[in-house]
Amino acid sequence: MERIYKILEEIIPNTDFKGATNLVDAKILTSLNIVRLVSMLNEEFDIEITPIHLIPENFNSVESIYNLVVELDGE
Amino acid sequence: MPYFMMTMLLIFTAVTIAIYAVCPRRQRYIVLLAISLAFLCYISKFTVVFILATVLTTFLSGIIMDKITQSVDIKALDKEVRKKVKAKIKQKKQIVVLSYIVINVGILLILKYFNFFALTTTNILNKFGGNYEPFILKIALPLGLSYYTLQALGYVIDVFRGKYKAEKNILKVGLFICFLPQLHEGPFGRYDLLMPQMEKGDNINVNNLYNGIAKILWGLFKIFMVANRASMISDAVFKDNGKYGGVTILLGGVAFTVQLYAEFSGYIDIARGISKIFNIELSKNFDLPFISKNVGEFWRRWHISLGAWFRDYVFYPVSTSKFLRKSTQKLSFNISNFVTITISLLVVWFLTGLWHGASIKYVCYGLYYFILMILFNIISPYVEKILAKNNISNDNKILISIRVVKTFLLVLIGMIMFRAENMSVFGNMILSIFKNGEYFNLLKILEMQDILALIVSIGILILGAVAKIKGIDIEDKFNNLSSIKKYFVCFALFTVIVVFGAYGLDYLPPDPIYGGF
Amino acid sequence: MTTKMKKIISIFLCFIISFGIYFYICLIVAPKDINDSGGTHYYRGMGFMAEPVNSLDVVVYGNSDVYSGFAPAVLFDKYGYTSYASGRPLQTLNNINLLLDKTLKTQKPKIAILETDCFYKESKFQIDESNILLSPFMFHSRWKELKARDFYKIPSRKNKVDMNKGLVPSNKVFKTKYSTDYMGSKDAKPKPMPKENLKYVEQFVNTCKKNNIEVFFLELPSASSWNYSKHNYVKALAEKHGVEFIDMNTPLDGYELNLKTDFRDNGNHMNINGASKATEYIGKYILEKYPNLLKDKRNDKEYSDWHNSVKHYNGLLNKV
Numbered sequence: 001m002e003r004i005y006k007i008l009e010e011i012i013p014n015t016d017f018k019g020a021t022n023l024v025d026a027k028i029l030t031s032l033n034i035v036r037l038v039s040m041l042n043e044e045f046d047i048e049i050t051p052i053h054l055i056p057e058n059f060n061s062v063e064s065i066y067n068l069v070v071e072l073d074g075e
Numbered sequence: 076m077p078y079f080m081m082t083m084l085l086i087f088t089a090v091t092i093a094i095y096a097v098c099p100r101r102q103r104y105i106v107l108l109a110i111s112l113a114f115l116c117y118i119s120k121f122t123v124v125f126i127l128a129t130v131l132t133t134f135l136s137g138i139i140m141d142k143i144t145q146s147v148d149i150k151a152l153d154k155e156v157r158k159k160v161k162a163k164i165k166q167k168k169q170i171v172v173l174s175y176i177v178i179n180v181g182i183l184l185i186l187k188y189f190n191f192f193a194l195t196t197t198n199i200l201n202k203f204g205g206n207y208e209p210f211i212l213k214i215a216l217p218l219g220l221s222y223y224t225l226q227a228l229g230y231v232i233d234v235f236r237g238k239y240k241a242e243k244n245i246l247k248v249g250l251f252i253c254f255l256p257q258l259h260e261g262p263f264g265r266y267d268l269l270m271p272q273m274e275k276g277d278n279i280n281v282n283n284l285y286n287g288i289a290k291i292l293w294g295l296f297k298i299f300m301v302a303n304r305a306s307m308i309s310d311a312v313f314k315d316n317g318k319y320g321g322v323t324i325l326l327g328g329v330a331f332t333v334q335l336y337a338e339f340s341g342y343i344d345i346a347r348g349i350s351k352i353f354n355i356e357l358s359k360n361f362d363l364p365f366i367s368k369n370v371g372e373f374w375r376r377w378h379i380s381l382g383a384w385f386r387d388y389v390f391y392p393v394s395t396s397k398f399l400r401k402s403t404q405k406l407s408f409n410i411s412n413f414v415t416i417t418i419s420l421l422v423v424w425f426l427t428g429l430w431h432g433a434s435i436k437y438v439c440y441g442l443y444y445f446i447l448m449i450l451f452n453i454i455s456p457y458v459e460k461i462l463a464k465n466n467i468s469n470d471n472k473i474l475i476s477i478r479v480v481k482t483f484l485l486v487l488i489g490m491i492m493f494r495a496e497n498m499s500v501f502g503n504m505i506l507s508i509f510k511n512g513e514y515f516n517l518l519k520i521l522e523m524q525d526i527l528a529l530i531v532s533i534g535i536l537i538l539g540a541v542a543k544i545k546g547i548d549i550e551d552k553f554n555n556l557s558s559i560k561k562y563f564v565c566f567a568l569f570t571v572i573v574v575f576g577a578y579g580l581d582y583l584p585p586d587p588i589y590g591g592f
Numbered sequence: 593m594t595t596k597m598k599k600i601i602s603i604f605l606c607f608i609i610s611f612g613i614y615f616y617i618c619l620i621v622a623p624k625d626i627n628d629s630g631g632t633h634y635y636r637g638m639g640f641m642a643e644p645v646n647s648l649d650v651v652v653y654g655n656s657d658v659y660s661g662f663a664p665a666v667l668f669d670k671y672g673y674t675s676y677a678s679g680r681p682l683q684t685l686n687n688i689n690l691l692l693d694k695t696l697k698t699q700k701p702k703i704a705i706l707e708t709d710c711f712y713k714e715s716k717f718q719i720d721e722s723n724i725l726l727s728p729f730m731f732h733s734r735w736k737e738l739k740a741r742d743f744y745k746i747p748s749r750k751n752k753v754d755m756n757k758g759l760v761p762s763n764k765v766f767k768t769k770y771s772t773d774y775m776g777s778k779d780a781k782p783k784p785m786p787k788e789n790l791k792y793v794e795q796f797v798n799t800c801k802k803n804n805i806e807v808f809f810l811e812l813p814s815a816s817s818w819n820y821s822k823h824n825y826v827k828a829l830a831e832k833h834g835v836e837f838i839d840m841n842t843p844l845d846g847y848e849l850n851l852k853t854d855f856r857d858n859g860n861h862m863n864i865n866g867a868s869k870a871t872e873y874i875g876k877y878i879l880e881k882y883p884n885l886l887k888d889k890r891n892d893k894e895y896s897d898w899h900n901s902v903k904h905y906n907g908l909l910n911k912v
Binding site for chain 2: 027030031032034035036038039040042043049050051052054
Binding site: 522525559574 | 610728729732
């Protein structure tokens with residue numbers, strides 16, 4: 001979880017991610033940011049996030065991103 | 076949409092409402108399909124076979140892919156084998172998707188782009204001393220070709236990705252692809268959002284009926300009060316583009332921007348209104364595009380469903396593709412990321428441009444936005460730094476206004492390119508902004524009363540936008556009125572359009588800019 | 593029960609009120625005068641409706657060629673026949689049929705002349721423009737010129753007698769660029785007209801026969817729009833229906849077109865010069881073909897108003 005915060009902080013500085021539940025819907029995470037985030041997550045956790053996972057529900061909060069990473073890591 | 080087609084659309088809608096209402100719930104989706112097909116046959120004549128071919132291939136691809144997935148019980152296998160089997164399944168499904176794309180994008184390419192390619196190649200050949208007559212196809216495009224092809228493709232890709240199971244009822248696939256209101260100019264719908272609403276067959280109730288009718292009227296208001304008048308100004312400027320300069324060019328560009336927005340969003344409102352009557356919510360296509368602070372945001376607020384389609388089915392797959400990952404592996408992270416995003420954006424904007432029309436101009440239009448996006452990506456970190464140094468917050472009102480104006484000007488240039496006949500006309504027009512041209516007499520094009528009507532109606536649109544920014548939901552307010560009040564609101568709108576609308580012999584017929592795509 | 597009743601009554605009231613408002617708007621925007629925009633459509637094309645009952649001998653139907661090139665005043669002045677030029681811009685055949693039906697409601701013409709220039713105009717929707725409920729659509733640019741009187745005056749065709757009897761007189765002279773051979777080769781291949789229009793021609797002829805009205809086809813001089821391939825087709829069609837076809841673009845005994853003085857534009861519409869000549873010829877034709885059918889009304893007191901029309905027309909003629 002901490003690692004995810006760090007990555008997010010690097011992509012979009014000065015944003016409060018902790019309580020946020022609508023990162024995508026509020027357009028804080030744009031598609032460009034998501035692509036950066038995904039490639040960083042792939043690198044960091046050695047997982048493969050594919051387009052099917054790129055839906056707003058998976059990226060709206062840090063928690064959901066965390067869940068996604070955990071889920072993919074298990075495979 | 077020509078008057079004729081618009082009238083027919085509204086008449087077909089009225090007929091649908093009547094049949095839909097008396098039909099049993101579970102068969103109602105068939106009513107919607109039947110009417111859509113009837114309308115298609117009526118308008119597109121024999122070219123309706125192309126849409127039927129798309130329906131059939133879409134349906135079959137979905138079913139075949141599901142069969143492939145179900146052919147093996149993956150969970151029964153152990154981990155090592157599982158991976159191999161999975162890869163094999165994926166491969167098989169890829170073949171299905173690829174052949175689907177070949178067929179359907181093939182139809183699109185041949186019908187829409189063949190002449191463009193034929194002309195370009197013969198031009199090139201002739202430049203090298205050849206003497207060829209270009210081979211031109213003379214087929215009318217089936218209604219909504221560019222829209223339904225992409226929408227169906229989205230469905231097939233989703234099934235391929237396993238987002239949802241394939242539809243086993245060909246009639247429902249047909250309805251998803253041919254649904255009348257969104258056929259002509261979108262918005263692009265997603266199967267998993269639309270189908271549950273479509274198959275439910277909800278009763279028509281008073282609230283939805285008024286809501287739908289109000290939306291339709293609002294759309295007509297935009298088209299007849301704003302777009303058709305603004306178009307007379309922009310047509311005049313762009314027709315004699317060599318004559319004018321300076322402010323006139325800008326006026327023409329702004330008029331075209333207003334026209335395109337009012338017209339396109341008006342048609343979308345009509346489509347959403349018709350669907351709303353049957354309690355089907357179509358996706359949003361516009362969200363106050365002219366308050367965008369950068370071009371990227373503009374495209375998230377303008378033609379939203381197109382942007383979303385290209386994001387989900389082009390941008391994400393390309394940017395996360397193995398090929399790109401491998402080829403950028405050796406670069407440092409930041410550079411590889413930049414390369415990935417640049418290449419993906421290039422693909423997206425090239426295709427977006429081409430989607431708008433088969434000509435070099437539209438490709439340039441796409442690439443224009445590609446360049447703006449890349450520039451923004453490069454510059455914005457520095458701008459942020461400078462702002463942070465000077466303690467200027469991003470919420471600073473002056474900063475926001477500057478950004479909104481900047482975005483509007485950039486969009487305006489894009490719009491002039493979009494409307495200009497070709498790239499050299501566009502170039503000349505941009506240059507002549509800085510020159511003095513002939514005197515442009517607006518009163519020769521529009522009578523004083525028309526100009527007044529245009530200004531007042533644009534004012535009403537702006538008022539609506541301001542209300543929305545302030546958080547006042549006008550739609551909600553309308554829904555909470557009593558039926559009698561709703562009735563009179565609709566009646567008033569109707570009367571205003573009938574009396575003051577710009578239609579008929581004295582005005583140009585509405586010619587939808589986004590309809591031919 | 594009472595709430596249901598209340599509901600029904602309020603729905604009913606809503607309808608009545610909105611219909612009332614709409615009807616009032618229709619009345620406001622309907623043209624009140626022949627000079628209002630749309631007035632030409634509303635009063636001129638249907639201007640025969642304002643004529644006294646059963647007072648017209650001849651009605652000519654067609655498009656702009658008719659209201660430019662047929663002068664009822666001349667026909668009265670020379671032969672004493674009363675007539676009306678029912679022309680509308682871009683007129684279509686199905687709308688002509690509608691006008692014919694309207695004519696028969698108040699008039700019993702002895703002769704109906706169908707101008708053939710509109711035969712090649714594709715018929716679109718048939719819309720009854722006299723329907724007051726459609727007036728906001730039909731006269732949609734009227735809101736720009738509303739005057740106080742529009743809000744209380746009721747549009748009426750009575751007492752709107754057109755001094756020109758349908759003619760839109762023009763004393764402009766345009767030297768056309770056409771030479772006398774504009775009709776092309778005599779054996780040109782007949783050019784078929786839109787299929788649907790065949791039906792409407794038949795309908796027109798049949799209606800006339802049923803009402804004992806003599807019919808003939810007429811093509812007024814039009815250098816820019818007429819030629820032998822159209823002529824040959826219409827000629828065959830006229831023979832099929834057993835009616836005469838006078839094409840004033842072909843050489844005729846006692847009529848000669850002057851391409852330098854008879855038109856107000858480049859060979860499409862005639863001015864009053866051309867109209868006088870053409871109408872005189874048509875009168876002569878009627879007199880020879882139907883010698884006892886029509887009465888000379890020049891000395892009939894009931895028709896004394898027509899002399900005013902003649903005076904008015906001659907006044908215009910002197911200004912050429």
